[in-house]
Amino acid sequence: MFQQSTMFDSNNMLDMSHKMSSDSDLMEIRKTNDDDFETKSVTETTMEAPSGDDQDPADQRPKKKRYHRHTQRQIQELEAFFKECPHPDDKQRKELSRELGLEPLQVKFWFQNKRTQMKAQHERHENSILKAENEKLRAENNRYKEALNNASCPNCGGPAALGEMSFDEQHLRIENARLREEIDRVSGIAAKYVGKPVTSFSHLSSHHLPSRSLEDLGVGSNFVSQSGTVGEMYSSVSNSDLMRSSLPVPCEADKPMIVELAVAAMEELIRLAQAGEPLWVISSDHDEVLNEEEYLRTFPRGLLGTKPLGLISEASRESAVVIMNHVNLVEILMDVNQWSRVFCGIVSRAMTLEVLSTGVAGNYNGALQVMSAEFQVPSPLVPTRENYFVRYCKQHVDGTWAVVDVSLDSLRPAALSKSRRRPSGCLIQELPNGYSKVTWIEHVEVMDDRNLHNIYRPLVNSGLAFGAKRWVATLDRQCERIASSMACNIPAGDLCVITSSEGRKSMLKLAERMVMSFCAGVGASTAHAWTTLSAAGNDDVRVMTRKSMDDPGRPPGIVLSAATSFCLPVPPNRVFNFLQHESSRSQWDILSNGGMVQEMAHIANGRDPGNFVSLLRVNSANSSQSNMVILQESCTDATGSYVIYAPVDIVAMNNVLGGGDPDYVALLPSGFAILPDGSSLNNSGGSSGNVVVDDVGLSSPLSGGSLLTVAFQILVDSVPTAKLSLGSVATVNSLIKCTVERIKAAVI
Template sequence: MFQPNMNMEGHNQLHHMLDMTQNTSESDIARIRDDDFDSATKSGSDNHEGASGDDQDQRPKKKRYHRHTQHQIQEMESFFKECPHPDDKQRKELSRELGLEPLQIKFWFQNKRTQMKTQHERHENTHLRTDNEKLRADNMRYRDALSNSSCPNCGGPTAIGEMSFDEHHLRLENARLREEIDRISAIAAKYVGKPVVNYPLLSPPVPPPRPLELGVGNFGGQPGIGGEMYGAGDLLRSISAPTEADKPMIIELAVAAMEELVKMAQMGEPLWMTNQLDGTSTLHEDEYFRTFPRGIGPRPTGFKCEASRETAVVIMNHINLVELVMDVDQWSTVFSGIVSRAMTLEVLSTGVAGNYNGALQVMTAEFQVPSPLVPTRESYYVRYCKQLSDGTWAVVDVSLDSLRPSPAVRCRRRPSGCLIQEMPNGYSKVTWVEHVEVDDRGVHNLYRQLVSSGHAFGAKRWVATLDRQCERLASAMATNIPSGDVGVITNQEGRKSMLKLAERMVISFCAGVSASTAHTWTTLSGTGADDVRVMTRKSIDDPGRPPGIVLSAATSFWLPVSPKRVFDFLRDENYRNEWDILSNGGVVQEMAHIANGRDTGNCVSLLRVNSANSSQSNMLILQESCNDPTASFVIYAPVDIVAMNLVLNGGDPDYVALLPSGFAILPDGTSDLGGGAIGEADSGGSLLTVAFQILVDSVPTAKLSLGSVATVNNLIACTVERIKASLSPENA
């Protein structure tokens, strides 16, 4: 375990954060008068107008103020609601429309953001002061009630009949609150060097502030699904919340891990050795153990070290980015291609002053590569968030396996996480460190090179996924339909509903394609395709899935062409009839298109299959394709025409039944894996996972027939053969 030399600055800060929750006053928050905003705007206008050297002479002149017209203010207010951080192009456009200088526009938006922040802080302070007064009044009432003699258990009088039931309840609650304050004070005192006072455990552990949170577990994060696919007794669910005796040790681990993460993110050589050819960083392990001698213990026998660091600038505000990482639902949704399941066991601290500064969460998570040939990595850890300075935050994870020793643990997280720094115009700079020790002997030979290189689970994949997902979120929040979006989407609400439906489809696909401990895969032999694996589940009372028995089938194989070429082939509707047996040779037409980022391949499409047989009804297919330098996906699902019409008109997409199928494309790891080579168009071969979900019986209690298994098996085998034939080097 960590036995760190805790620096006084870290201890004092933790003590200060705990103290702030009880001593917040209006004097702690900057006050800005309502008329300051207009004055600052006038000042900004004058500064821009400037004066010549001759004018700045002997005697002071009265400052000239430029008052914006009501029309100008209304137009800027309206624009601010949609975009509080306009870029240079938008400021120039506003200046032309309103007859103002771009610098005046810039000052107005800067001052408006300051005003909004101040109003928010003032409101928060008022709320805190009201709560403080209420607690003070309650405390006085409790103190008066406790003036009588008390029993050793509850602090109340020995004769309960002398007081009301409510008063007795208040006295019990006050005793519990006193105990909790003593416990927190004892932990805080430990970090400022004062003796720790032993505190009695007179009441059960305080429950977490919110119920257990599930991420993308239970096949796509939908509650109440159950069935054979996800057992209730798997490893992640069997881990219990920490005990009261564990919590001081967890806090100590988290504080020391934060110090290590910040140094790991900022230090260069000799800790990180830079490859001069591609710019990648490799951890010098001997230097690491010299720099951080008090870690979580020696590496277990048979485990390998994987350490990587990556930096990128992403299009998301730093505060929103911190909230995304600290909310298990948002985090597991954004990283659904990497996180197959996640759960918050207990929230030890929610932070102070209404944000995540000082937040501590005990979590479990399962990390995946989208293939049934790579075992998932389960981890039990604490996540700690800290504000390092104004505009700079850090979030660190570190394993708690020492608290729950288990021979089944095959992955330990040494301090890993991200440094988040505020950048102009709503961007953030993210430095990601991923440092694990893992037993990867269960990985199939097909994926061994990719996994052993560190690129399958490393920092580059986390950062690339985050960058792509931030672009997707920015697209979803756009207030007007971009010119690149075409087709039957005619309003903003329809656009949002379609994006939300596609997001659920992607999450569901990713959650069901990996070798999770919650899956029971059966391998079929003699199929004509490499290692086809199947599993079944029952779908009952789930509005997002058709009821009945669902059969899933997946296989992974190698292709001697680049991931970029595979991705472009599979996402293009013009090539779909070359591999999609279900389209039955019909002409595929794109009816709607929503762009999701810089890469033209990142989009959501609604496709219509015009069957060659006029007697058959046309079929609609919802498809999302996404591509980044580390992984690509093409995921689709047949959708009901009536249901999609409701979605396109802004209806609730949660009640559209989906059974997603699709492809996960990864580099094979045999090329030069440095820098950006892993995602370049002409580098190496590809590892392709094909996965189908088919409703084989609409009655959930029915028995699965061997004929159904054979049909799905033939479907996936034929699809694989068609893809191999179309992408063979001879057809290049």
């Protein structure tokens, strides 16, 4: 039996009244409407009153205070000045008083009252957001309750028992538990604005809900799947709309503050980019990191104030020369869609909430936009970092372009601020022949996340997981990839089955979409919820389902995603070379049934020989695979590597090779993400460092271990409305664990 959810009364979200205090010896304020104030001003000159018996008793009554009502012109002038400067200084107030015929104190109090009014309007706006979020949760909760109440056995049509619950219904129960936590969070935020505590959902439920709890239904703690493995809920928020609904859109009163903050952040970024020692020091991994003590001396005030208790600082700087002109680089950074695509391995979700300025003179000089983004590591074991910030672009007098981000913590509820960005971004200097020099700075303050798995803690603590080196390495590799896709002078021997430059571009575009889809589904993004399957002595496997409907780039039906991450005492380059080479594929690819793999096409898309897109054919006795080929992209840089592949129908692939539109080719990408384990970062990736030749004739670093993420996407039912059984989950669980065992046996 489902527990009925009891929400807190939305009437507690009533707008708040704000009492404005005034100096009784000077003036009292009476508000007449939103745009006008009537001011009762005591401006009488103090008279010498007769003393003692000479004073007339009638004169002992207090004098009546004179009222002064501002004229329409005065109000208009004050309003116009307020938009430019809400906090005028003494000199500005005196000038206004002379121009408008008012006392300086009258001007001072008008601005005080106006600021109070704007604050009240802002808080009413925040209240309306909280109300909307509360109503949304209420509707979601009712929908899930109705779905669970109508749950039935697919075989007999009767009420579903625990053992017969589908995987989707298990997810509904888990989602309901998540909703209860979300309502508690919203209640806490509401209490802050209402001014009195709001009864938590958990307390209400103890009085109004039925006696059976989620634990009684087998969801709150553990459930047993058909494979005999034990699963536990992996805490995550599945509603992607929550990212937008939980973030405030700046109101007019906020915009001057945002502009001022962005300008100051730009100045700080320039100073950080141009400074040397002692502000920047070289770490043991030969990376530039910020000297925090020197930073506090250089910037004693700090744009975001002092670092909150519980947050730790991560700050790094990296430079590189990339093969792209400055105009295109700026466009990538200022277009949220291009930015998300180029950095898909780092940016799991991003959106522009409001554009405050589009720039001047037809370019991005002066562009200003409020954004939200979620940053990830390609593993479900590393929690993402969400930031709410303003991005500002400016061209400087020397021709250098700069793009800076800085968090807008003052506009968001403090409870959500687990990560904030101090001035971070990059400087872009134009070089000859279409090249640019990029200097990247990442400066963040984050809370130590207890959900971070121990095997990833050294990598995250080193700063490499989210630091400047990873951003620059990704940008450099993607610039080479873009340049490769635009190249025309390709030797005929490299084209193989690709007969035209249009076919080559279509194949690269299809591979790009495959990589983006893989990266979007392998991390711990709050856009989806993972469920953990684990068994004693084995690695955890995360699984989740997605229903694909009306998506030309994905086959229709129920798609099951499964992923796991584990350590290997083998250098990352050796693992990468083993996984990407077609001669060793039969050692780990169960679905190839031991058949030999032949490369039909090869497109290099970078200077490193490990960066290429290939088309593979499996020569297997299984006739069911004769109509399929494998599209694969391999890419590597100094911070990590990927091997991503997807089976493609041969008819659809022939259309792509002929220059057809690749957006209508259905893909379900699987593959691997390989990261250094943090033990030896100076020789951990790319083709750099001391190397040896391994058993497949390729090179790898001498030291350091690897963190390998294995992920599969499988279509388990072609009917999107079908229910997924736990038996399908057990099958995929066995598949991914068998793959892991084969890899370990081959490389260790």
